[in-house]
């Protein structure tokens with residue numbers, strides 16, 4: 001992966017590791033996840049190196065995660081995940097379960113196949129219903145950019161998500177062949193910057209396949225370049241990752257025994 005060449009970005013690995021940790025949505029979305037797995041995730045989320053921004057789990061484990069964490073660490077849970085179907089009732093059921101769990105954030109998959117088929121109304125219907133079902137929670141819309149493939153479709157997905165009230169645009173579920181890419185990130189960040197209503201408010205969450213601090217640095221640099229340095233806070237920038245924690249730890253505490261970090265299994 002290439003770091004943007006024009007940036008005055010110093011490659012200070014420990015500083016970037018600390019920023020990445022503070023902006024991390026520490027994720028576990030394995031089908032077989034148990035309370036024991038999530039207890040371990042929540043331990044890691046509040047370790048001696050510092051706290052992550054949020055943990056990201058299945059709706060069925062959101063209440064358990066909330067009970068394991070101090071208030072300053074958010075709980076995010078996924079809706080309409082990972083398939084991105086157009087079933088509004090099912091997506092709203094997921095969302096209400098997340099709200100009732102006391103979670104702070106909903107990561108919903110945009111119905112990307114409907115968008116590819118030209119059915120923008122179905123996309124808007126689902127996203128609007130989910131937005132209405134979780135007032136006051138942070139709403140991240142997952143575009144699944146690796147499936148959308150063309151710049152025009154990715155840009156349109158951004159516009160529909162922003163119009164429906166997204167607080168963050170998120171690249172990927174981590175469950176398809178193509179994860180976050182530099183090209184998709186650039187389109188998404190430009191879409192946020194191009195919208196007067198979004199440019200100082202909406203955040204960006206690259207996710208899927210981000211495994212090292214160097215991977216994260218690329219997205220941090222690109223976000224700084226397009227949205228400005230003020231966007232590099234957990235309010236406007238997250239990294240979604242299931243397996244980066246061990247690398248952050250090895251940068252910040254090189255003498256520690258590496259923790260066994262479960263991957264998403266994909």
Ligand SMILES: O=C[C@H](O)COP(=O)(O)O
Pocket residue numbers: 027029056172173174175179207208209210240241242243263264265
């Ligand atoms: O939402 C975040 C992704 O599911 C994490 O993907 P990953 O397992 O490739 O890190």
